Amino acid sequence: MSLEPRIIKESFASIEPVADKAVHYFYGRLFAENPRLRALFPPAMDAQRDRLLHALTEIVWSLDSPESLAGRLGGLGRAHRKYGVRREHYPALGSALIATLREFSDDWNPETEAAWTAAYRRAADLMTAAAERDGAHAPPWWVAEVAAHERRTHDLAVLTLRPDRPLPFAAGQYVTVQTARWPRVWRPFSAAGAPRPDGLLRLHVRAVPGGWVSGALVRHTRPGDTVLLGPALGAMALDPDSDRDLLLVAGGTGLAPLKALAEQAAADGADRRVHLLVGARTERDLYDLPDLRLLESARPGLRVVPVVSDDPDFQGVRGAVPDVLDRFDGWDGHDVYVAGPTPMVRRTVQALQELGTPLERVHHDLLEAERNGSAPAPF
Numbered sequence: 060m061s062l063e064p065r066i067i068k069e070s071f072a073s074i075e076p077v078a079d080k081a082v083h084y085f086y087g088r089l090f091a092e093n094p095r096l097r098a099l100f101p102p103a104m105d106a107q108r109d110r111l112l113h114a115l116t117e118i119v120w121s122l123d124s125p126e127s128l129a130g131r132l133g134g135l136g137r138a139h140r141k142y143g144v145r146r147e148h149y150p151a152l153g154s155a156l157i158a159t160l161r162e163f164s165d166d167w168n169p170e171t172e173a174a175w176t177a178a179y180r181r182a183a184d185l186m187t188a189a190a191e192r193d194g195a196h197a198p199p200w201w202v203a204e205v206a207a208h209e210r211r212t213h214d215l216a217v218l219t220l221r222p223d224r225p226l227p228f229a230a231g232q233y234v235t236v237q238t239a240r241w242p243r244v245w246r247p248f249s250a251a252g253a254p255r256p257d258g259l260l261r262l263h264v265r266a267v268p269g270g271w272v273s274g275a276l277v278r279h280t281r282p283g284d285t286v287l288l289g290p291a292l293g294a295m296a297l298d299p300d301s302d303r304d305l306l307l308v309a310g311g312t313g314l315a316p317l318k319a320l321a322e323q324a325a326a327d328g329a330d331r332r333v334h335l336l337v338g339a340r341t342e343r344d345l346y347d348l349p350d351l352r353l354l355e356s357a358r359p360g361l362r363v364v365p366v367v368s369d370d371p372d373f374q375g376v377r378g379a380v381p382d383v384l385d386r387f388d389g390w391d392g393h394d395v396y397v398a399g400p401t402p403m404v405r406r407t408v409q410a411l412q413e414l415g416t417p418l419e420r421v422h423h424d425l426l427e428a429e430r431n432g433s434a435p436a437p438f
């Protein structure tokens with residue numbers, strides 16, 4: 060049966076106003092009918108519910124573009140290996156999903172049910188196929204030893220991790236992390252550097268208020284501890300066909316993937332000029348500046364520009380990053396990458412558009428980051 064994006068989108072839209080209730084119902088039903096599946100999920104389900112909704116929304120809205128849908132579902136399938144999700148779990152998830160939609164959607168009828176059943180089957184097939192392909196050459200997760208733990212500010216640490224076997228990734232991608240303190244809770248962190256011959260991986264972690272994993276990583280982790288890492292995900296990589304100059308715009312720990320891209324551009328050896336704007340609230344929040352200055356001195360094409368928003372005494376560029384972009388020569392000939400807090404990314408993209416940068420040259424992870432709060436999670 061062919062997919063029916065219109066029917067699916069209409070019925071999904073009718074659920075949006077009661078989405079919270081629907082997601083509670085879904086998990087209630089799933090666990091009542093399949094108590095053993097509860098063990099795959101974290102003890103507290105709040106973040107999980109949001110992620111299910113984001114994932115479903117994203118899938119439904121990309122039904123018209125089969126290629127990006129297949130890529131997204133393939134990524135989700137791979138990411139679900141670390142939760143212990145297997146092919147035989149999918150029918151139970153599908154039946155709870157259809158029952159939920161039947162319960163909450165307006166005008167549910169046999170045609171709607173058939174459209175959703177076909178779409179779910181297709182999605183499950185794509186996810187399991189990707190997971191099984193991945194299983195032929197990669198583990199579901201990696202054990203990594205904390206090789207170094209540097210507290211850079213009161214709430215921020217840079218962790219250096221040594222995976223037990225090579226963990227392939229591209230500069231700009233993120234991995235998910237689980238700590239011993241919070242079993243089955245995974246959170247995403249971008250690799251803060253290009254891949255290295257020694258296989259070490261760096262993460263920039265800010266302990267966000269109420270953040271279980273980030274708090275554990277910043278405050279309760281020491282060298283010698285181990286964490287689990289999921290496979291690398293994300294599509295914010297350098298365009299292999301471009302040799303345009305680069306503008307990298309970072310806010311806070313959004314610096315991590317952009318530092319990776321700056322290193323990658325240098326390693327690629329192309330003669331590209333790279334501007335890295337490093338947004339922070341205060342001078343003290345420029346937590347990686349010494350490392351960035353070292354990188355800058357080793358790479359003649361790289362210029363690092365700190366931009367501080369909340370400190371009137373700062374001696375360099377002052378302001379919110381999106382507001383200072385017009386103080387430089389034009390960016391229209393550049394490939395642009397942006398990472399940081401969601402409002403900062405949105406405003407930066409808008410400011411660049413107003414300055415004439417074509418949108419297709421502006422890359423960011425916003426949808427992915429919002430879905431994940433972030434990592435892909437079991438349904």
Ligand SMILES: NC(=O)C1=CN([C@@H]2O[C@H](COP(=O)(O)OP(=O)(O)OC[C@H]3O[C@@H](n4cnc5c(N)ncnc54)[C@H](O)[C@@H]3O)[C@@H](O)[C@H]2O)C=CC1
Nearest residue numbers: 249310311312313338339340368379398399400402403424
């Ligand atoms: N791949 C990615 O896209 C990554 C994204 N992140 C995200 O980056 C964020 C970093 O957070 P923090 O380090 O706490 O950043 P922060 O709150 O310290 O802010 C950093 C910078 O963003 C600017 N900013 C904040 N809100 C703004 C707004 N509404 N408009 C314009 N500029 C604004 C600040 O002025 C400052 O320059 C997190 O939300 C994290 O999830 C982190 C790593 C990777």
